[in-house]
Amino acid sequence: MSTAFATESPVRPAEPAAPPAQAPLRIRDDAHALEVARALAVDFARDAALRDRERRLPWDELDRFTASGLWGITVPRAHGGAGVSNSTLAEVVAIISAADGSLGQIPQNHYYALEVLRVGGSEAQKSFFYRRVLAGERFGNALAEIGHKDFKRRTRLTEEGGGWQVDGRKFYCTGALYAHWIPTLVATQQGEREVTVLAFVPRRAEGVTITDDWDGFGQRVTGSGSVSFDRVAVDPAWVVPFLASFERPTPIGPFAQLLHAAIDLGIGRGALEATLPFVREQARPWIDAGVERASEDPLTVRQVGDIAVRLRAAEALVRRAGRFVDAAQRSADADSVAAASIAVAEARVLTTTASLDAGSRLFELAGTGATLDGLGLDRFWRNARTHTLHDPVRWKFHAIGNYYLNHKLPPRHGAL
Incomplete structure (x- = not known):
């Protein structure tokens, strides 16, 4: 982590959401993950057509999904997770998607954020976020932006009054509606260079607005709406390098x-x-x-x-x-x-x-x-x-x- 984010913010960022009251099941290994996914898929398939037809958001299903422990299966074994193979992870996603395509897609960005964290996060960041995921917290996303032909990222992380804040608007934010954290791609200045980082923003932070405006004719209950950030205070410890991961x-x-x-x-x-x-x-x-x-x-x-x-x-x-x-x-x-x-x-x-x-x-x-x-x-x-x-x-x-x-x-x- 660059020392550019080491400043203590005078505006306290929101505290992370409290983990679910009951800790999720701890998945042991690849075989256990597949067994749990197959059982869960039977449950999810039952009302999939009804959820699609009425656009009934799957809050209860997501709670059961999280409680199953499957959202933590990519956490490395050294940090208490199952550390499953990518073939197993893909099969788990396919099993759930066969039952309900929306429920299969919702955790995609959760796993993606965990991979960005694994590649670019500090040991302290990994320990913090892995622990929270194993406790049952979900990541959404706020990555994409719309309306700019130059593809320049407008959502920014800036320093003001000694603290850091996020301002901007995102769309197609799959899973943000259901998330405890919204990993957000932002541009920021580090010395003479503009860089892109991933800021983990608490879902209930002041200044975060999620609009349920996703109206696709498929994948109808993914919660892929819009997210806006208005002077949202961000803890420097929750900012992970991103663009450097592709350089x-x-x-x-x-x-x-x-x-x-x-x-x-x-x-x-x-x-x-x-x-x-x-x-x-x-x-x-x-x-x-x-x-x-x-x-x-x-x-x-x-x-x-x-x-x-x-x-x-x-x-x-x-x-x-x-x-x-x-x-x-x-x-x-x-x-x-x-x-x-x-x-x-x-x-x-x-x-x-x-x-x-x-x-x-x-x-x-x-x-x-x-x-x-x-x-x-x-x-x-x-x-x-x-x-x-x-x-x-x-x-x-x-x-x-x-x-x-x-x-x-x-x-x-x-x-x-």
């Missing part, structure tokens, strides 16, 4: 993208899982095909098989990408981080197409019945279409081609 090879970018791939994979799985009973039990028989049930129609069977193969291939690429991210975390250099970025980009290409295809085929096989009787099966395609727009897949093809054809390492940023 050298680090796995932050591929780590973030791996989680996005897992979300899409899960949504695609959920679509397939919803397709099977609908076709078996509720779809009208195709009389012209000479069969009594739709599930016996050879063209229907062929389409289900095609979806299953695409999703299995996507699963394999996600697991493989997780191993590359593991290797980059163990020993981060230009080659290992580039290899991880490309492996994750390959996975994201396939999870994007597989999830969209699974949702589209569900419509094709179920027809208009997919949206009737409260089933809400259309949500899988809407969720996939919304989330896969997070960053452009066409540039991933370009990075992959350049890597293999011209031996050019991909750029280091959060979209690769």
